[in-house]
Amino acid sequence: MNYENILIEKENKIAIITINRPKSLNALNKPTIEELHSALKALELEKEVRVIILTGSGEKAFVAGADIKEFSDFNMSEGSQLAAKGQELLFDFIQNLNKPVIAAINGFALGGGLELAMASHFRIASTNAKMGLPEVTLGLIPGYGGTQRLPQLIGKGRAMEMIMTAEMITADKALTYGLVNHVVDQTELLDFTKNIANKIANNSATAIGRAIKSINANYRDGINGFHEEIKNFGECFETEDFTEGTTAFIEKRKAEFKGTM
Incomplete structure (x- = not known):
C-alpha cells in the first residue's frame, strides 16, 4: 500500500515507520493518523516483523503536535469525537499492539507527538529532543491520553507541572523523569534503537x-x-x-x- 504521510522500511525482523511531513514538523493530522493505523494493523499481521520503530523525518521533529488548523472551529461534540476516534485508531491501538513499538524521538515531541511516543511501549530520545504538552496555551487539555499516560510514566506531581506550565523538557530531564529509557546523539539514534529492537526480535x-x-x-x-x-x-x-x-x-x-x- 502506498502512503502519502508515512514511510515504511523493513530490516530483518524490524519495521521502521517514519512520519514524513517535514514541512509541518511531522504534525499529526487526520490522514496521518489513519495511515499510521493502517500500517500498524498490517505490520501486526506480518509474521516476519517482530518489532516496530516509530520516528519522524528530518532532524527537527519527531511529531511537533497535532494539526491545529483541522479543529480550530470545532464545537464540544466534534472535539470529543476527535479525541475518542484518535485514541481508538492510534494511541490505544499502539499501546495494546501485541508487537513492541519503540518511539525513536529525534526532535520535538509536543502535544500529540509526545502522546504518540507515550503510547509506544518505550522511548529512546536524541540529545536534541524536546518534549512537552502545550495544550493549555490553546485553551485545551491533552486529548490523546496525555493526562493519563504522563502521570503513569513520571508521577502525578511532575505530570501536573508539565501540563499546567506547558513547558518543554530536555531529553536529559526526560531521562531523569523516566519518560525515556535512553538518550543518545541524533546520529546514533536509529542504530541504537535498532540494536535494542534486534535483541527483542531474537526472543519469543x-x-x-x-x-x-x-x-x-x-x-x-x-x-x-x-x-x-x-x-x-x-x-x-x-x-x-x-x-x-x-x-x-x-x-x-x-x-x-x-x-x-
Whole structure:
C-alpha cells in the first residue's frame, strides 16, 4: 500500500515507520493518523516483523503536535469525537499492539507527538529532543491520553507541572523523569534503537505479546494484573516457542523461535 504521510522500511525482523511531513514538523493530522493505523494493523499481521520503530523525518521533529488548523472551529461534540476516534485508531491501538513499538524521538515531541511516543511501549530520545504538552496555551487539555499516560510514566506531581506550565523538557530531564529509557546523539539514534529492537526480535514473539498484555493489565480499571499474568503465563506452555525455548536450554543451544502458537 502506498502512503502519502508515512514511510515504511523493513530490516530483518524490524519495521521502521517514519512520519514524513517535514514541512509541518511531522504534525499529526487526520490522514496521518489513519495511515499510521493502517500500517500498524498490517505490520501486526506480518509474521516476519517482530518489532516496530516509530520516528519522524528530518532532524527537527519527531511529531511537533497535532494539526491545529483541522479543529480550530470545532464545537464540544466534534472535539470529543476527535479525541475518542484518535485514541481508538492510534494511541490505544499502539499501546495494546501485541508487537513492541519503540518511539525513536529525534526532535520535538509536543502535544500529540509526545502522546504518540507515550503510547509506544518505550522511548529512546536524541540529545536534541524536546518534549512537552502545550495544550493549555490553546485553551485545551491533552486529548490523546496525555493526562493519563504522563502521570503513569513520571508521577502525578511532575505530570501536573508539565501540563499546567506547558513547558518543554530536555531529553536529559526526560531521562531523569523516566519518560525515556535512553538518550543518545541524533546520529546514533536509529542504530541504537535498532540494536535494542534486534535483541527483542531474537526472543519469543508469543511470550513478548503476552508480556505486553500482562503489563498493560496493571493500568486497566477493574482488571487484576496478577490474575492476568497467571493466565498469560499458563498460555505460554501451549506454544511452540515454549517447547523450542526449553528444548534449546536443555540442549545448550540458541533457541530459534518461530513465534507461532
